[in-house]
Amino acid sequence: MDGQTNTAGAGEVLVSFRGVQKSYDGESLIVKDLNLDIRKGEFLTLLGPSGSGKTTSLMMLAGFETPTAGEIRLAGRSLNNVPPHKRDIGMVFQNYALFPHMTVAENLAFPLSVRGMGKADIAERVKRALAMVQLEALGGRYPAQMSGGQQQRVALARALVFEPQLVLMDEPLGALDKQLREHMQMEIKHLHERLGVTVVYVTHDQGEALTMSDRVAVFHQGEIQQIADPRTLYEEPRNGFVAGFIGENNRLHGRLLEQDGERCVVGLARGERVSALAVKVGRVGEPVSLSIRPERVRINGRSHDCPNRFSGRVAEFIYLGDHVRIRLEVAGQNDFFLKQPVSELDPSLTVGDVVPIGWQVEHARALDPLAASQ
Structure with missing residues (x-):
């Protein structure tokens, strides 16, 4: 199995799932036998209905869930016994997960200070991250003083501020209204293009997946049904x-x-x-x-x-x-x-x-x- 990589070539594979399974009750498998290579720098979306295994796969990669069987590797090293905070992975959730008692700037500084970075470096990184999401003027505000779209921008900046090699996003735009959601889709897509970071994105919204992704993996009943670029997926579906x-x-x-x-x-x-x-x-x-x-x-x-x-x-x-x-x-x-x-x-x-x-x-x-x- 280890010899199987996609056509991007072994050197370009950042994440690889090998024979990964997940069961919560020891009987039924939420994720059945996941073999997946994620390429360095790509925007890959895991798409599927509720219960299809997409979020569980993301959570195993993040370290919040443990595989029942199989192995996940990041940049060549096994993650099976690496705790979440040591995985060099940024996370963006639907509920923002910002610290309400901290200002925007303090929220962004937090992942840097826990990594032991110096104050001057932190200030410079925070400034850059705020500029990246066009919130330079709002560093002193608290999350409660911001709109949902602004809070999601802060959550995005916090996931990127420590320059992780991988960013995971779990339905990050689910709480936003349609117009803002579409605007944020393009913002995230353009940020990805500018930064070149690898993004793994989970959604059940097929329009969102087609709009944003380099490739989309369609999940159903714990298995990938097809993985391809959006046009191929739409024009050449492999099954019903x-x-x-x-x-x-x-x-x-x-x-x-x-x-x-x-x-x-x-x-x-x-x-x-x-x-x-x-x-x-x-x-x-x-x-x-x-x-x-x-x-x-x-x-x-x-x-x-x-x-x-x-x-x-x-x-x-x-x-x-x-x-x-x-x-x-x-x-x-x-x-x-x-x-x-x-x-x-x-x-x-x-x-x-x-x-x-x-x-x-x-x-x-x-x-x-x-x-x-x-």
């Missing part, structure tokens, strides 16, 4: 769970009729046939699910050159400002969506219209049916 969890996704259920290498034909319940990419399929005759992204579905004249063509009955329009989602009844299912920019919408289209729709073979992915129904 990833397809359903990342972005919007139409699912059609059918059976595998034939397979020829990377392509296959799937038969739907009412006899329709769909040509698709065979991504994760069993044998001919076995059930599969089809994944088609709503923005890849073509309507009316735009569907004419599509090899997969159907008719759909318009059931509902959902306006979302810059684009519109159209819900259709297709192949006996009433929850099939297509997404169009408002500028391309046919103004004469109304509920009840039966229209031709279609999609290209490469935009239909034949996947496992089990995960698709979860």
Whole structure:
């Protein structure tokens, strides 16, 4: 196992999980068999629903949880018996965890003073950290005198002030409103780009993961289902769970009729046939699910050159400002969506219209049916 590293090359791997398991009751595994390499300088997000094992994996790396089995290495040394405060890891939590009785500057100085740094060096580092998060004027304030966004900035600065080689963030923006959350996403992303520090970020928000990350590891039931850059994850999901969890996704259920290498034909319940990419399929005759992204579905004249063509009955329009989602009844299912920019919408289209729709073979992915129904 130790010889397995990712394509970044052994010299660039900062953290490696090898055969890591975690159980709280000795029976069920929260983390099943985690083998993961985290590259130096990357922004890696652990993404998944509640209970998927992502936070437990982060807490084992931080040292707040102990693996039941396996080993975690940081910069080549085993962390299994290293206490949290000796791991050279910065942490940012959702609840900020600032000391209320200390000023902002004192909060930032704390991790430096416990490391035995001199007063002049501490003052210089604190000043730099405040400038980094654009809070130079607020060093004398107490946390209670600041907004949630400002407090989260202080928490971020405190995690970075001692220049750790690794920063862990556990749902750090969960308590912020949408607009501030989106603003902070970009702030953290730009800070990461400027500093080059390695970040491991936990969230259940797939939009946040796609926006911020170099790579995303999708967790489900204690295992990584897929790890890839955001575009690959969205465009090329490896199984039904990833397809359903990342972005919007139409699912059609059918059976595998034939397979020829990377392509296959799937038969739907009412006899329709769909040509698709065979991504994760069993044998001919076995059930599969089809994944088609709503923005890849073509309507009316735009569907004419599509090899997969159907008719759909318009059931509902959902306006979302810059684009519109159209819900259709297709192949006996009433929850099939297509997404169009408002500028391309046919103004004469109304509920009840039966229209031709279609999609290209490469935009239909034949996947496992089990995960698709979860």
